Amino acid sequence: MTDAVDELLEQVREEVAVRAERLWEVARTLHADPEYAFDEHRAAALLGAELEREGFAVERGVAGLPTAFAARAGARSRPAVALLLEYDALPGLGHACGHNLIAAAGLGAALAARAVLDGDEGTVWAVGTPAEEGGGGKVTEVEAGLFDGIDAALMFHPGVHSWQWAPLTAQAQYRVGFHGRAAHPTGNPTEGIDALAALIQLFNTLAVVGRRLPEGSHVQGIITDGGRATNIVPEYAEGLFGLRAATTEALEDLAGELLTCAYGVARAMGTTAAVERATPRYEHFRDSAVLSGRFARHLERAGLTVTPPTPGVYLGSSDIGNVSGRVPAIHPFVAIMDPDGSDHTPEFAAAAVSARGREVLLAATEALACTAVEVLLRGDVRRKAWDDHAAGAG
Structure with missing residues (x-):
């Protein structure tokens, strides 16, 4: 039986489809103009302007970081969900980790979620998180209290595997x-x-x-x-x-x-x-199984499948780990090239603007936006995510 939330989820898919070409253009623009840790001024400006254009209130330079931002839409402070945008590149390799797709997906998910909500059902945040590749922007943001009052932090990462959650050390x-x-x-x-x-x-x-x-x-x-x-x-x-x-x-x-x-x-x-x-400490990632399960179901409806990760295989580290220790969080991987490839390579950078990259971008945007709407509108989902987080799951 279809309920009111299910109807809104259908609207989310329509909102993503309407913005598809625009989101792909953002991803391509970021890819063509790579910027590096704490120097992502043009990327932050581009993303902030897109959010402002659709009614988000954008605060720039949050947590004392010139290229970080926090954009808010909603009349009520809680419940609240944050879509995380990464946009730094790798020196010499550009977007060989696919952060151009992460940024465009977080942007699109925030815009689509806001578009279907009436503004009195909670707050949608889009948080710009610089320097994931080196410097740990999210570490600084967590320490500054930026995620206090947030009920879930959502992002996806392109990769060579399609895994429901991220084994990040x-x-x-x-x-x-x-x-x-x-x-x-x-x-x-x-x-x-x-x-x-x-x-x-x-x-x-x-x-x-x-x-x-x-x-x-x-x-x-x-x-x-x-x-x-x-x-x-x-x-x-x-x-x-x-x-x-x-x-x-x-x-x-x-x-x-x-x-x-x-x-x-x-x-x-x-x-x-x-x-x-010599560097900020990246904590290990703690997956919210409740929310990553919701993401996986929505992604499957968009035509892509994720599975549990291969036991004993680790995929590096990320400052999303520090966020996941404070609030329920997801960081699924969705493959944009075959498992025999690798990120941090020229081949992966090319895949980040490929037809497969575009397909993954739009599917992940849809799944993130639907998950965000469920966090805001389904109290049982939100409570279960917090209960698991308090119990130390992940």
Whole structure:
């Protein structure tokens, strides 16, 4: 039996269809003009203008970030749903992660949802989230309280898999510096304390530790400062280490392992060590099964299918994890190329403006908008999502 909400969902599909060419043009425009972390001024301006044109009140520069924005439509503060828009690109590769499609889908979903609501049924937010690829705009927005009072945060991500939810790990980068003492390597070698040798020993120690780390945890490091000349014992050496783990708690354990190894090597080598976190911490993603299930059903009606992810396979990290720890959230993947491909490649960038990319954009927009309407109008869906979130699901 069709109820009033079901009728509105049919209207959502019509609203997306009306905007199809416009949304595709936005996606293509972003793709042709890639901007990078915290410098996405033209993208933010374009998206904000599209929202203002349809009656959204747009606040720019939210959370102290010049290229972030929060656009609101609705007379009541609660319930509230946020569509998340990512629009940063990858240096040298452009939109090789498909953020042009994420932005256009979030935009279209917000516009379509607002169009079918009377304004007194809650609030639709469109939140511009810069620097997902490096810098963690959502981390800053969460800390600024931007998602306080939001009942759900919704986005999709193009990929090489079509998965209902995202197995995204926690991650952070740490800078480790060793201080030794300079000397001539042949003139007075016993006076030198080789900081580079200590850093290399840390790499070796972490390689051994890596054999016993739990599934999903690993450390990848690079040398960022290895000395100044071959005829000087390096008095300072520095490495940058990327840590990933299946959960935020496991990431903290891994960071503890790094500190233990660094300080242990320093003592053994006669150096001193300094360890500091170099990037915002991305938390692991917590899926709202209630809402991702709704998205999957709506996506299927649009002609595409998503399945649970392959067990034991992880797809990197994202600052959506920090949002998902505060409010019910979804981050499904929808494939725009075959599973034997990869994102962060020129081929994926091409797929982000392909016919398949357009098909995925419109289907995901429709599914996001329908899910947003259900969050606002179906109290049972909203309550179940919050109950699961409080219970720690995901």
